[in-house]
Amino acid sequence: MSNFMRTQFPIAIFIICQFYIFFEFFIPIPGGPALTSLLGKWVVCVSNFALLLGALNLIRFHGKNIVKQTKNEWYHGAIILVSMTAMFVSGWFFKPLYTWLYANIYTGLNTALMCYVGFYFYSAMYKTFKVRNFESFITLFACITMLIANAPISGTVWGLADIGIWIANVPGSGAWRGFLMSAALGMFAVAIRAAMGLERAYTGGSD
Amino acid sequence: MVDTLQTALIMGTLCALAWSIMYKLNIGYRFAEDLTVGVMGGYILYSISDNTVSNFIAPLMRGDLLNLVPIAIGVILWGQLLKPSQRWVARAPLAFITGVGSAVALKGAVYGNILTYIQSMATPPASGTLPYFNHIIAGLATITSVIYFFFTIEHKGAILPVTKIGRFFMMVAFGSVAGSSVLSNITFIFNRTQWFVVTPWAWVPLAIVAMAIVVDLVRSMGRKQS
Amino acid sequence: MSLLEKIDKLDRRIIFLILLLLCFFPVLMPLGLPVPVSPATTSAYNALATLKPNDVICITFDYAGGSAAELYPQNLVILKHALKLNLRAVAVSFSVGGLELADQCLAEAGWGSKTYGVDYVNLGFVSGTETGMAAFVKDIQATISADARGTPLSQIPLMNDVKNINSFKYLAFTTSTSQDMYVRQFSGKGVPIIGCIQSLYFSVLQVYMGSGQIVGFLNGLRGSAEYEVMIKELGIGAISMDQASLTHWFAVLLLIMGNITSYFVRKNPRVKGGK
Numbered sequence: 001m002s003n004f005m006r007t008q009f010p011i012a013i014f015i016i017c018q019f020y021i022f023f024e025f026f027i028p029i030p031g032g033p034a035l036t037s038l039l040g041k042w043v044v045c046v047s048n049f050a051l052l053l054g055a056l057n058l059i060r061f062h063g064k065n066i067v068k069q070t071k072n073e074w075y076h077g078a079i080i081l082v083s084m085t086a087m088f089v090s091g092w093f094f095k096p097l098y099t100w101l102y103a104n105i106y107t108g109l110n111t112a113l114m115c116y117v118g119f120y121f122y123s124a125m126y127k128t129f130k131v132r133n134f135e136s137f138i139t140l141f142a143c144i145t146m147l148i149a150n151a152p153i154s155g156t157v158w159g160l161a162d163i164g165i166w167i168a169n170v171p172g173s174g175a176w177r178g179f180l181m182s183a184a185l186g187m188f189a190v191a192i193r194a195a196m197g198l199e200r201a202y203t204g205g206s207d
Numbered sequence: 208m209v210d211t212l213q214t215a216l217i218m219g220t221l222c223a224l225a226w227s228i229m230y231k232l233n234i235g236y237r238f239a240e241d242l243t244v245g246v247m248g249g250y251i252l253y254s255i256s257d258n259t260v261s262n263f264i265a266p267l268m269r270g271d272l273l274n275l276v277p278i279a280i281g282v283i284l285w286g287q288l289l290k291p292s293q294r295w296v297a298r299a300p301l302a303f304i305t306g307v308g309s310a311v312a313l314k315g316a317v318y319g320n321i322l323t324y325i326q327s328m329a330t331p332p333a334s335g336t337l338p339y340f341n342h343i344i345a346g347l348a349t350i351t352s353v354i355y356f357f358f359t360i361e362h363k364g365a366i367l368p369v370t371k372i373g374r375f376f377m378m379v380a381f382g383s384v385a386g387s388s389v390l391s392n393i394t395f396i397f398n399r400t401q402w403f404v405v406t407p408w409a410w411v412p413l414a415i416v417a418m419a420i421v422v423d424l425v426r427s428m429g430r431k432q433s
Numbered sequence: 434m435s436l437l438e439k440i441d442k443l444d445r446r447i448i449f450l451i452l453l454l455l456c457f458f459p460v461l462m463p464l465g466l467p468v469p470v471s472p473a474t475t476s477a478y479n480a481l482a483t484l485k486p487n488d489v490i491c492i493t494f495d496y497a498g499g500s501a502a503e504l505y506p507q508n509l510v511i512l513k514h515a516l517k518l519n520l521r522a523v524a525v526s527f528s529v530g531g532l533e534l535a536d537q538c539l540a541e542a543g544w545g546s547k548t549y550g551v552d553y554v555n556l557g558f559v560s561g562t563e564t565g566m567a568a569f570v571k572d573i574q575a576t577i578s579a580d581a582r583g584t585p586l587s588q589i590p591l592m593n594d595v596k597n598i599n600s601f602k603y604l605a606f607t608t609s610t611s612q613d614m615y616v617r618q619f620s621g622k623g624v625p626i627i628g629c630i631q632s633l634y635f636s637v638l639q640v641y642m643g644s645g646q647i648v649g650f651l652n653g654l655r656g657s658a659e660y661e662v663m664i665k666e667l668g669i670g671a672i673s674m675d676q677a678s679l680t681h682w683f684a685v686l687l688l689i690m691g692n693i694t695s696y697f698v699r700k701n702p703r704v705k706g707g708k
Contacts, residue, residue, distance in 0.1 A: 014302040018307075021307055021314070038575075044576065045281055047304060048258060051255045079238065081245065083242050084252065087246045103537070105242060105243060113499070117392050118396045122449070142379045147386045148681070150389070150677070156469070164383075168383040177348070180613070254529050380636060390655060390677060391633040394502045395503075397676045
């Protein structure tokens with residue numbers, strides 16, 4: 001019983017849900033669409049709890065650091081938990097602070113932190129994007145033509161932007177179509193493996 | 208609540224501290240980072256709990272008892288917080304989400320990711336030499352890329368040149384994406400520079416942080432020389 | 434160290450400083466450089482322009498924080514256009530971060546002059562990502578009980594005309610992550626789909642547009658600038674295009690210069706490791 005509940009029951013749930021939802025789409029079953037909608041709504045609710053779990057884990061992790069007074073870490077945890085509490089409490093009880101925090105910290109300060117990516121990308125373009133063989137030359141050429149195409153002023157010089165756009169639209173999007181098809185086929189392969197009980201990542205691996 | 212000047216000064220300081228990482232890692236940057244992480248966590252906590260209350264708990268209170276089932280499944284999912292020997296209780300809810308989610312994705316993938324592309328590859332353009340040429344190039348890129356990902360066949364013999372052509376087209380695609388990603392990455396900088404210019408007095412903290420960086424740089428250069 | 438070696442080992446902070454100056458300069462002194470309009474944006478514009486007054490459109494707000502810098506102007510310009518055309522708007526979010534942005538965007542686009550619940554509504558957040566989308570496509574009223582303000586849908590007049598995806602005459606998805614799920618769930622239902630994406634995903638959206646799964650898309654900040662030009666209301670997008678022109682050409686210069694200096698440094702026998 002214990003092994004059944006730990007391993008086989010979750011796999012059974014997975015297979016039943018997956019097969020039902022997938023085949024209901026192709027084979028008309030009386031009451032099928034209504035049950036599918038209901039299951040979809042239930043997943044929406046359970047996903048909420050999964051997201052809340054993530055937030056609770058964050059509180060648990062930083063709370064432990066503060067309690068243990070982990071060197072060089074506990075005050076970071078303290079700032080995180082204080083700001084988290086301020087945001088949560090103000091959302092329920094003090095909307096002006098909540099709105100201010102959202103507009104300025106969540107959006108504005110987050111954008112300022114993300115600028116890091118832009119600056120380092122430019123540094124990487126100078127220091128790291130080096131041509132060492134034919135393939136890297138092709139990649140660099142496509143990158144440069146796309147950069148020129150994306151600069152609006154390039155469109156004023158006849159043909160300058162068109163090369164980059166052609167490369168992105170024709171060979172580039174052809175290759176992406178190949179990626180997307182391969183990813184879809186891979187998804188089917190993984191789903192079949194999971195239905196056979198070979199993929200058990202969602203059960204926490206083998207027991 | 209907080210007036211415009213105070214907001215400009217507070218946010219100007221925080222954004223300048225966030226940018227100070229460009230010079231070197233410092234405690235001001237770590238403070239800005241921790242504050243953002245905390246606010247993001249608090250926002251998620253608030254909006255998810257609000258959503259759960261209004262869409263599931265409130266209808267439950269109004270008499271829709273069917274909502275008890277997903278709430279119970281969700282609470283069982285929190286078994287992940289228990290001791291490692293007891294965490295197995297959370298597997299069934301996880302299997303439920305994964306099973307429904309994967310089936311929903313697969314349903315869409317059949318038509319959306321496979322049949323539609325085969326259809327568009329098989330349908331030639333209405334007229335014109337250039338559209339035909341483009342159609343052939345794109346089709347070749349698609350077929351060779353898909354063959355490249357068939358790892359169950361060893362890439363040798365007749366397959367090898369096909370996969371090499373596929374690799375070539377993929378390098379072109381990667382280069383194109385790298386070029387497009389520059390605009391995505393730099394938009395953040397556009398946003399903040401516009402904010403600094405448009406918002407009155409926001410530039411003051413930035414100027415102060417910049418001066419502090421210059422002073423630190425001059426001192427470190429002086430130390431190097433001595 | 435020779436000059437070439439010094440240039441090859443250029444301190445990255447100098448690159449940051451030049452980039453920062455190139456970003457500040459056009460904001461302080463606008464250059465007014467032209468913005469050509471792409472076919473993808475023209476298709477997206479036409480998809481909205483051909484709708485009749487009181488038609489209902491749907492816009493998803495599935496981004497937050499930093500991504501708002503690139504995606505928010507796109508939603509803003511579409512909502513401004515929709516307001517001009519006297520359409521009705523439904524905002525929804527499949528990602529938790531976009532909840533507040535929907536209200537902010539509707540207000541900034543001028544929808545405050547219309548009546549909430551009659552002309553526009555914010556349905557709030559639908560969890561479950563792709564599963565949530567599938568449920569939304571099938572039956573909105575079964576998936577969502579109340580809007581973002583907690584009002585039951587039965588008390589919102591606009592929702593009498595909105596049952597499932599086919600109630601919409603236009604749907605624009607806005608996301609900072611995978612667009613695949615949106616195309617899988619929303620396309621092929623007879624509703625024109627527009628993508629509002631980060632320019633990183635330009636090639637991917639070309640695939641969807643080429644196969645007819647979407648009608649058009651806005652390519653990041655450039656897409657919103659092009660759309661602003663089409664509706665003749667210049668805003669954040671247009672201002673950013675001067676910055677984009679300068680910084681992109683700077684990027685091209687860095688790539689070429691980096692490779693040239695590194696090539697000559699490697700060739701120089703005096704340099705350690707050179708030929």
